[in-house]
Every structure is written in C-alpha cells, then in structure tokens.
Amino acid sequence: MGERDEGLIRFLMRERHGSPFEHGYFRFVVKAPLFVVREHHRHRAGHSYNEWSGRYSKMEPEFYVPENVRTQVGKPGAYSFEPVEDEVRVDAQREIQENATRAFQAYERMLEQGVAKEVARAVLPLSTYTKYYWSCNPRSLMHFCSLRNHEAAQFEIRQYAAAAESFLEQEMPVTHAAFVANDRIAP
Ligand SMILES: Cc1cc2nc3c(=O)[nH]c(=O)nc-3n(C[C@H](O)[C@H](O)[C@H](O)COP(=O)(O)OP(=O)(O)OC[C@H]3O[C@@H](n4cnc5c(N)ncnc54)[C@H](O)[C@@H]3O)c2cc1C
Numbered sequence: 001m002g003e004r005d006e007g008l009i010r011f012l013m014r015e016r017h018g019s020p021f022e023h024g025y026f027r028f029v030v031k032a033p034l035f036v037v038r039e040h041h042r043h044r045a046g047h048s049y050n051e052w053s054g055r056y057s058k059m060e061p062e063f064y065v066p067e068n069v070r071t072q073v074g075k076p077g078a079y080s081f082e083p084v085e086d087e088v089r090v091d092a093q094r095e096i097q098e099n100a101t102r103a104f105q106a107y108e109r110m111l112e113q114g115v116a117k118e119v120a121r122a123v124l125p126l127s128t129y130t131k132y133y134w135s136c137n138p139r140s141l142m143h144f145c146s147l148r149n150h151e152a153a154q155f156e157i158r159q160y161a162a163a164a165e166s167f168l169e170q171e172m173p174v175t176h177a178a179f180v181a182n183d184r185i186a187p
Pocket residue numbers: 042043044045046143147148152153154
C-alpha cells in the first residue's frame with residue numbers, strides 16, 4: 001500500500017463514503033454468555049451469525065461468573081457503574097454460581113426424564129455460554145465497535161468488541177487508524 005492508497009482510505013472514511021469498506025471479510029468463532037449474545041445479535045447490517053443448536057446438542061455446563069461486580073449509580077441516561085465492596089462481590093458471585101449449578105442440575109434431570117433439549121433449556125440462566133460463528137465486513141465491524149467498544153456499552157460486550165477491534169487494527173491498520181481519527185464513527 002502506497003501513500004496515495006492511504007490518503008484515499010482516509011478520504012473515504014472522512015467523507016463517510018462507506019461501501020468500499022464492505023469488501024473485506026472477518027470471521028470469528030465466539031463463545032459468550034447468552035446475555036451478551038442477545039446484545040451482539042442486534043447488529044444486523046453486514047453481519048451473519050450461526051449458533052450452536054441448543055435444540056439438537058446438549059448445552060455444556062459452562063456459566064459466566066463476573067469478576068467485575070458493580071453497582072449502578074446516577075439516573076436513567078446518565079448511569080455510571082462502580083465496583084462493589086469485596087463482601088458484596090463474593091456474595092453475588094456465589095449467588096450466580098449456585099443458581100447456575102442448580103439450573104443445570106434441573107436441566108439434566110429433565111433430559112433424563114426424556115424431556116426434549118429444546119424444552120429443558122428453558123431452565124438455564126442468561127449466564128450460560130453458547131458458541132457461534134460471526135462474520136462481518138470491515139464497515140459493519142467498525143459500526144459494531146463504535147457502539148459496543150464504547151463506555152456506554154455494557155462491560156461484558158465491550159470486552160468482546162475490544163477483542164474484535166484488535167483484529168481490525170492488526171489486519172487493516174490504515175483503515176483502523178482512519179476510523180479512530182474520525183472519532184470512531186463508521187463510514
Ligand atoms: C448502549 C446501548 C444501549 C442499548 N439499549 C437498548 C435497549 O434498551 N433496548 C433495545 O431494544 N436495544 C438497545 N440497544 C440496541 C440498539 O438499539 C441497536 O439495536 C443495536 O445497537 C444495533 O445497532 P444498529 O441498528 O445501528 O446496527 P445494525 O442493525 O447493524 O444496523 C446498521 C445500520 O443500518 C441501518 N439500518 C439497519 N436496519 C435498519 C432498518 N430496519 N431501518 C432503517 N435503517 C436500518 C441503520 O443506519 C443502522 O445504524 C442498545 C445499544 C447500545 C449500544
């Protein structure tokens with residue numbers, strides 16, 4: 001890539017001439033808790049998803065237990081999230097862990113009684129991990145990162161968005177630098 005190409009990329013980004021950024025292709029294999037997946041799969045334009053089937057395959061007993069237990073302060077539209085006291089964090093982690101363990105035991109009991117996987121899974125919590133393929137193009141990836149690798153996004157999805165953005169930065173450094181220089185607004 002020469003200086004002229006780099007200049008053109010910066011121009012396209014600045015002018016929000018976005019469609020040239022649709023010709024690249026990223027494919028990720030993601031493992032995430034269900035509540036993160038619900039947020040992720042809201043991103044429609046230029047994204048494709050295929051998820052491990054909880055109808056045909058048994059769900060694995062893997063659950064997310066947050067390290068970062070926080071409290072919500074402020075008012076709607078202007079919340080901030082502060083870490084809780086250690087004692088509260090440990091109690092919350094135990095509640096989440098115990099609830100998930102009990103839920104998975106109930107799931108197993110139902111399967112043993114012949115209940116279909118698609119029905120028994122109703123007992124599993126939002127912390128359950130699932131897996132899926134996620135494909136997108138650089139433009140749709142930038143739009144995702146602009147919304148989800150952002151302080152307003154929930155901490156957990158932000159970790160995923162930051163990881164995805166690191167691949168954009170690694171594979172398309174000039175495009176990524178232009179995105180950042182353009183206040184992280186996707187073209
Ligand atoms: C901090 C945060 C809080 C959120 N809170 C909530 C919430 O409380 N409740 C909730 O339901 N969702 C919530 N969302 C999800 C949000 O409303 C969007 O669904 C999500 O961020 C996907 O964004 P998008 O539609 O721009 O992306 P995509 O679906 O990828 O669309 C990309 C772009 O394509 C265009 N586009 C796509 N589809 C259409 C269409 N049908 N009509 C016109 N233009 C279209 C738009 O320009 C859009 O920006 C939240 C998102 C964030 C980041």
